[in-house]
Amino acid sequence: MNTSGSVRVAVVARGEVARGGLxxxxxxxxxVDQYSVYEPEEFTAAAPVDAIQTLVLSCDVLVVWCVNAFGTGEDAWAAELTAVVRRNGIRVVLILPGAEVQRVASGQALPCDGVLDQDAxxxxxxxxxxxxxxxxxxxxLEPATWAPSSRFSGQEARPRTEPSIGLLTERERQVLELLVDGLSNKQIGQALGVSEHVAKRSVAVVLSKLNCPNRTQAVAVALREGLVGTGESLRT
Structure with missing residues (x-):
């Protein structure tokens, strides 16, 4: 049990955008006191023992971003990794698409200690x-009372409107990609060759078009909808 109030976190996720957003x-x-980010391939090599040992020693909680709660198909690595990690006393939380979260909110036993909704x-x-x-x-998860937008955020549930994804210009998509990378307005301005004021205004436009109240919600929408993911960065 952690008593210091700070948490060491490790993330394993397929896809650069998901890893960057988290x-x-x-x-x-x-x-969060410290965090490290890994690709699934690091634990599916012929001899992943060293990688798993490093992971276990580096975190209190493992965050796994995947699409299937039970680790089948392309997410078989998730089930194998979480089983080993949990045997070593590490807590595991799965971050799943909203539809998958609803599917597993039936009380079925999951190979983890918690579930979070990618969409919220x-x-x-x-x-x-x-x-x-x-x-x-x-x-x-409690099927009778669970609501995707409020279960873990501590906020009241409220209807979500669909983001105006198709209205993003190419430059706005670049701004969104830089948001996913965690850049500040000043850094976004430098990356795009514009002033911080212009960058701030561009960020506000992106948030408005995505119907998002803040940057973190915009990152979640970008990851969920696949709005970024070319793997290319504007930074040199």
């Missing part, structure tokens, strides 16, 4: 969930 959130999370993920909700997991809680 890293950006963890960098802002109040209770916020920095605050992720931070709170990690703190609770490190303190020994198990974030169990």
């Amino acid at each position: 890293a950006a959130m963890l960098a802002e999370a109040a209770h 993920l916020t920095t605050e909700g992720l931070d709170d969930a990690l703190r609770r997991l490190a303190d020994g809680e198990r974030l169990v």
Whole structure:
């Protein structure tokens, strides 16, 4: 059980965008002391023992971003990795698409200690969930009362309108990609060759078009909808 109030976190996720988005959130999370990010391939090599040992020693909670709760098909690596990690006393939380979260909210036993909804993920909700997991809680879904937008965020449920994804210009998509990378307005301006004021205004336009109240919500939408993911960065 963690008693220091700070959490060491490891992330394993397929896709650079997912890893970058989670890293950006963890960098802002109040209770996260340190975090490390890994690709699944590091644990599916012929002899992954060293990688798994490093992972176990580096974290209190493992965050796994995948699409299938039970680790079947392309997510078979997730089931194998979480089983080994949990045997070593590490807590595991799965971050799943909203539809998959609803599918497994039937009380079925899952190979993890908690589940979070990709579609409703916020920095605050992720931070709170990690703190609770490190303190020994198990974030169990309760089918009768569970609501995707409020289960882990501590906020009241409210209807979500669909983001105006198709209205993003090419430059706005570049801004969104830099948001996913965790850049500040000043850094976005430098990357795009514009002033910080122009960058701030561009960020506001992107948030408005995506119907997002803040940057972390925009990152979650970008990851969910696949709005970025070319793997190319504007930074040199």
